[in-house]
Amino acid sequence: MKLVAGLAVLWLWVAEAVENCPSVCKCSQKFSTEKIEVNCQKRGLENIPPQLPLDSWILKMGDNLLQDVPANILTSSPKIESVNLERNSIKLIDPQAFGGAQRLKLLNLQGNQISKLPVKGFKDLLNLRFLMLGHNQIASLKPNMFIGMKNLSDLDLPLNSLTALPPNAFKPLVALKVLDLALNRIQRISPKAFVGLEELIFLNLDNNKLKNIQAGTFGPLTGLEMLVLDNNLLSTLATSTLDGLSNLRELYVRKNEIESLPADVFRHTPKLTHVGLSGNRLHSIDGNMLANMQGLKEVYLFDNPWKCDCSINSLVHYIAQTTANHSPLRRLLCVSPEAVRDRPIHQLKSDELPC
Template identity: 25%
Template sequence: MRLLHLLPLLCLVVCAVDARKGVRGRRIRSQDRSNGIKRFAADCKESWINGEKYFDCQERQLTSVLLGWPEDIHHLLLARNRIQVLRDNTFSHFQNLKSLDLQQNEISRIEEGAFNGLSKLTTLLLQHNHLKVASEGILIPMPQLKYLRLHDNPWRCDCQLDSLIRFIQVPSNRNIGNYARCAEPRDFSGRQLKKMDAELLCSPVQIPTPDDKQTPASQKKSDVISLCHSYIHPVLRLDCRNRDLKTVPADIPLDIVRLDLSKNNIKKLRQGEFTSIKDLKLLNLSGNSLESIDTAAFTGLLYLGELDLSNNSLRYFQYGVLEDLYFLKRLSLGDNPWICDYNIHYLIYWLKHHPDVSHTGLVCSEPEEFRGWPVENYVKTYNAECPKDKQLGQRPGTEPAGNTPLELTAEIDEEEVVSDLGPRPYRGPKKYEIIRLS
């Protein structure tokens, strides 16, 4: 009987515990929504940008796509993982996907149906992987594809690559497979897939024609851009950090918005280095031992908003270097050996007439008496008014009486003036009138 009386109490306790768990779960879910970023397995992050959902799983040591990821995402970022094979229907449940970033993995094989279901995909990044062969068939499920990056893969240019190369060379596919090159066989090594003669791929004897063969100089030039890492989302970005570059690459994609050239060996910026990338908004040139910048080096960068020139060997700017940067908002100048002499005045003059530009690191390095001074303070002392002439019989800070100019007389020995002109007869001291205009 006592047990019968205790049962209602036990039910009440259990119900209370369940209710607390439910409230706690709702609180956690509400906190996730309020933060705007959700975390999933492998510490991936979900976020919204401009009304589109991004799922960031970069640098997570992933070997495959995991179960349980949200299916309504628009942009899937899987760069810098350890994925080796893309199997059939790997992405078939992401039917809203617009971009897929798989660069810098270890992908060596893509099965025919790996991209099934991606009918809305416009951007596919497969550069910096281990791909040797692929066919046009893997691209059939993506009719909206506009951007395909394939460079820095060891492509074997033989009959197995015939359909892919012919697809790349269709004139309307202007952003498909740019910069991708053959790695083997030796006769075709270094040739661009875009320019490869497809008729030679399946011929039993491959004889390169003289016109099609790459010259060593042009091959080296194009290899520079293949070393860089490009990213499409959230903005078009090219990362060329620490690539031992001696000059600015000439074949930078025209639509790049952010360009990172830091930690290289670029010592001089020449005229018109960036005229082809007119949409550039951020340029990082820090850590390059940069010594000089030609006057027209930044010509064409009308929309550049941020310029980093820190940690270089700049001493001053030539007149006119910054005149094309109409929309610049941030200028980093620290860790440069700025010389505080007349040459530095242009930079201060330009900054004075562009008060919206935030700048940092402008400190005198030479000469020794100004070392550590802000350059602005040095220029103020340089332009300070000269002290007024000491005036006979006048107190400092007072003006002479009346509105007439102050007239002074002084005795000057004529011989001191003309002694080097030969002997003169002695005439005695002569008086001169010295007039100071107030």
């Protein structure tokens, strides 16, 4: 009798779970917990199901036909922690869309058609850790867009239409660790754009339109460990540009238009271990500057138009003496003068460098 009673209870639970699951979706329960995953991926849906199981933990709505996110989409499932809305056709997000979703930790909106974020639209997401907004059409940012997100650790905004970063753009995000702004069209960064981001560890500005960066812009980023500025239009890197980055360990400024570097450019970054300067327009560089960087492990200098005269004597000496990996040596070549054209720099001797 006990076995029959147990089976009856199990049948009733299964029936209830199926009843509460949207008919077009598939619901599954995590073993040994009451957490339910609601999978509505690739169902051709134009709307988010109005009723979800009370114990919903994950909602997957990717690859559907949603055009907007209406108000209070998660009120029927207050325990939800992860929502995936990627690769729909979402253009609008109601300011109250995520009202009451205080347990939400991950929100994926990448691959939509969002051009504008709602003011205070994420204010209820007090425990959100990951916000993915990449591959949209977001053209501008304002500080009040991120109000309330005091626990956000990862903000992904690549492949959007940003042209500038205004003052205090991310100020409410006091716990942010990772900020990805790659593949935008950013030309201007306010010197106060990164105020409030003392906890940031990784900043990616790869593939933008930056020609210069004002002194002190990175000053608030006292905890930053990795900065990526590859594929921009920077013509120089001033000492003041790196002011405040005392914990920086990796700096990548590859494929820019840098022609020269001040001898003290890394004065404010004593912990650097990796520096990428390949693909620029450098003719020479002070080898003593590199030699004085005691922790340097990797420095990438290839694909620059090196002028192998006595101006690079200190670089030749540095390469011969250092134990750091200074890029694939076979690609570190002289461009001029003609007598040493295409010679690997590490094969040169000081007496071969004309003045």
